[in-house]
Amino acid sequence: MLFVAAFNVQAQETVSQETEAEKQKRAMELMSIKVDMTVDTDLFMQVTPNTYVSESPKAVIMAMIVPETYENAKAKLESNLPAEFEVKDKGEKMMNGVKVIFMTGVSKAQGTTINSTVYCLKRDADTCTMFMGMSEVGADKKYVDAINAAANSVIKK
Structure with missing residues (x-):
């Protein structure tokens, strides 16, 4: 027994x-699935199929497909935040005709203050596409504009 x-x-x-x-x-x-995204490669260097970086100023553009339902992703974005991340704005909104979860905030990493934006949109019943854009506070506006353009290229009907 x-x-x-x-x-x-x-x-x-x-x-x-x-x-x-x-x-x-x-x-x-x-x-590992390539996310359809347009990135200004004059400003950002590709390091993986879905990740682009700029060394000076420090900036990152990243997209990925995650195994989460839209509702689970929404709950996790609302509750699983690092203590060092200061949320400036969050919620749901329509962007390019698509309902997205979004969050903006500021954090510190390796002595650098970073502005961050996260978008999450439903891909299918079981997956979402996540987009993250981060730039060093004080970065030239062209980097912020490039991050916004990349986000708009990912978030579409």
């Missing part, structure tokens, strides 16, 4: 571990 109980607990742990491994595998597969 004790052996059967121990086996059941072990089997449940194995199923749980497999499920977690499957979730991680799916997340990695989704993140």
